[in-house]
Amino acid sequence: MGVPDTRYAKTTDGVYIAYQTVGDGPIDLVWQFDWLGNVDTIWGYRPSAEWFRGLASFSRLILHDRRGTGASSRNVDPPNLETRVADLTVVLDAVGSERPVLGGALEGGAPNILFAATFPERVETPVEPLDLAAGLILEFSAPDEEAFPCLALARAAGEAGRTAPCVLNAANEVAVATFLDGRLPFPAIAEVVEGTLNATNTTAARDLDELVAMDAEARKTAAALTRELVH
Secondary structure (H helix, E strand, O other): OOOOOOEEEEOOOOOEEEEEEEOOOOEEEEEEOOOOOOOOOHHHOHHHHHHHHHHHOOEEEEEEOOOOOOOOOOOOOOOOHHHHHHHHHHHHHHHOOOOOEEEEOHHHHHHHHHHHHHOHHHOOOOOOOOOOOOOOOOOOOOOOOOOOHHHHHHHHHHHHOOOHHHHHHHHHHHHHHHHHOOOOOOOHHHHHHHHHHHHOOOOOOOOHHHHHHHHHHHHHHHHHHHHHHOO
16 A cells, blocks of 8 residues: 555645545545644655544545645634634535544544534544433542653642653653564553653743754653664
């Protein structure tokens, strides 16, 4: 399965949304990128490429770059959720998708929720609706931060603010990529993330360039720590 062609759908306000379709399965599956994405380069990152090829093995996978990012029109205002839903609708109309299954990770789930709430007739779901009056019992307990140390690290980074969340994300991506490549044991992911946070001066970023520089510095530190821990 090669890299799919990138096409463009034009919105009513003249913005071009880059999109791709890959696979010919019996269902349409929309996947929303978390934060930023790029349909032209995502296939060069092995973990993401394997993930999307896996999804495309049983579906027609529909990907698109939100406006202002990736291969879509640049120099436009950041989209709110309503605009992102409208842009997704344009893409779905362009590919002839009437009832897709909606998928995504983290922040990418927000526009899916609004799309489903706004156009329930255009969403396919593989699960039955949740009936809270049917005797369902839900029990909650505090998370085990010893068993899931990255949760504690993420909470601490969020509380610290400044560029700590950026550093945590960069270190986590480096460590997870090495784990998925079969060279880093799973428990060592938290070691790499914690070590990178401890080794980095997470000052406040004054602009995007400083944030990008901090991301690069964190990745370099995480890569060095990872090399010490690989099999």
